[in-house]
Amino acid sequence: MNPEATESTSSGPAATPGRMTLREAELWAEQQLRIREDLRDRARLDASQLVEIATGTSRVARLAHPEAALTSAQQERLSELVQRRLKAEPMQHLRGSQEFYGRDFRVTPDVLIPRPETEDIVTAVLESVPDRNAALRIADVGTGSGALAVTLALELPGSQVTALDISREALLVAQRNAERLGAAGRIRFLESDLFANLRDDACFDVIVSNPPYIPLPDAPTLHAEVREFEPSLALFAGHDGMDVYRRLIPEAHARLCPGGLLLMETGGEVTWILEALRKGFHAVQVRPDLQGIARVVSARRH
Ligand SMILES: C[S@@+](CC[C@H](N)C(=O)[O-])C[C@H]1O[C@@H](n2cnc3c(N)ncnc32)[C@H](O)[C@@H]1O
Structure with a gap:
């Protein structure tokens, strides 16, 4: 984070002028957000969205009636939102939601904000199943907001999904998302360290996971939006970022039915992962994202 920006925000934004x-x-909101250098590029867009949240007006309504006056309550709300944004609070927290695979997911500081690149896991699963109505047993390990579990349950209407997370708070958010989006009936939520709390004989046709994979020493390089506002449990995985994969790959192997598919998001460092998948898996594939970063690794259990 830019230290200059931190200093310049400590006094907060200027009070809103009259009505x-x-x-x-x-x-006014754009001018305030420009104070912080690392928010400058998106100041106009963020300002427009903050006015939308504070006033409940659509962009079209604001373009049609730019002269409409804010109430004092709306103005106060806007001022508060601008102050929070100036502390680098993510727009998704201010809005309370993030779109994932075309659906709106509620997000709180207890869950990772779903990222667009994670949608590649959904695409990869859909490409790998010959029949979308098949009765698949799917596990989502580290479900967070439930983005993957809920999306897969809705895109694969014959499936039964088990959503696992070590964080009870995250599971509550995932459960609320499943209820809001009409998928709760087909998802089981379980607080668990990876698969530890599942019955011994439970096996899955598909296991997906976007585990934490950032090396702890990289924490200072992350943007304040991520480092200060997203849960550490969702971000970091030991010194080299591999701690969860080291346990996930053998445990997933034991939990996949023969021929079952494992799909994991990665941060781009896949050498160790590919080596680990040599034991007990075949059809190993690495899918790069639009920037060429190895993003999804998939493999089939023998
Ligand atoms: C990177 S987030 C992914 C959230 C969501 N699946 C997504 O893609 O947006 C990782 C999630 O894994 C959970 N987690 C971390 N360690 C875990 C463990 N040992 N067992 C189960 N869940 C874990 C975290 O609480 C967090 O919700």
Whole structure:
């Protein structure tokens, strides 16, 4: 994080001037957000969205009636949102939601904000199943907001999904998302360290996981939005970022039915993972994302 930016935000944004119109409110919010260098590039977009959250007006309504005045309650709300944004609080926390695979997921500080690259896991699963109505048993290890578990349950209507997370708070968020999006009936939520709390004989056709994979020493290089506002449990996995994979790969092997598929998101460092998958798996594939980073590794159990 830019230290200059931290200093310049410590006094907070200027008070809102008298009664503002929608247009003035957007300009004022943008000007305030520009104080912080690391938010400058997106200041205009963020300002527009903050006015939307504070006033409940759509972009179209704001364009049609830029002269409409904010109420004092809306102005106060906007000022509070701008202050929080200036402390690098993610827009998704201010809005309370993030879109994933075309659906709106509620997010809180207890869960990772779902990322667009994780949608590649959904695409890879859908490409690998010959029949979308098949009765698949799917496990999502480290479900967080439930983005993968809920999306797979909805895209594969014949499936039964087990959503596992070591964080009870995250599971509550995932469960609420499943209820809101109409998938709760087909997802079982379980607090568990990887597969530890599952019955011994439970086996799956598909196991997906976006585990924490950031090396702890990289923490200072992360943007403040991530480092200070997303749960450490969702981000870090030991000194080299591999701690969870080291346990996940053999445990997933033991939990897959013969021929079952394992799909994991990675941060790009796949050498160790590919080596580990040589034992007991075949059809190992690495899918790069749009930036060419190895993002999804998949493999079939023998
Ligand atoms: C990177 S987040 C992924 C969240 C969600 N699946 C997504 O893709 O947006 C990793 C999740 O794994 C969970 N987690 C970390 N260690 C775990 C463990 N040993 N067993 C189960 N879940 C774990 C964290 O609580 C967090 O919710």
